[in-house]
Amino acid sequence: MRPDATAWIGAALAIAVAQAAAAAPDPLPERQNELIYRLKQDCGSCHGLTMKGGLGPPLLPETLVDKPDDALVDVILDGVPGTPMPPWNFEISKVEAHWLVRQMKKGTIDDH
């Protein structure tokens, strides 16, 4: 393949990824506060108050960077059978789980 074609495909992919991220809606601001509170209290009891890990693994940008958002969202919603990670789909929606994953990957939990 010609080098310029590769660059073009790379640019097109980058735009597609940016658009996909922009299209994912954010929860309303009050709900964002609830979700962050929940993340620190409930999730923090296993993953550490500052997400550095405990019974559960750390949920930090550097540990999550290589994991696809969809896979992390599935873990949050469905839990991991046979481990202490419980399912949260009874109170966290898919849109909300995606938003939480974005916050964890950005490391912005403590900014809220």
Ligand code: HEC
């Ligand atoms: C009772 C303890 C516990 C609680 C509470 C808990 N987790 Fe977990 N979580 C775990 C464990 C243990 C694992 C590792 C599961 C495995 O072995 O795959 C895990 C895995 C994860 C993973 C996958 C991490 C990775 O690197 O693949 C994510 C994301 C996650 N939890 C998010 C959450 C969120 C968000 C909450 C709160 C809504 C939460 N967890 C609450 C114990 C917990």
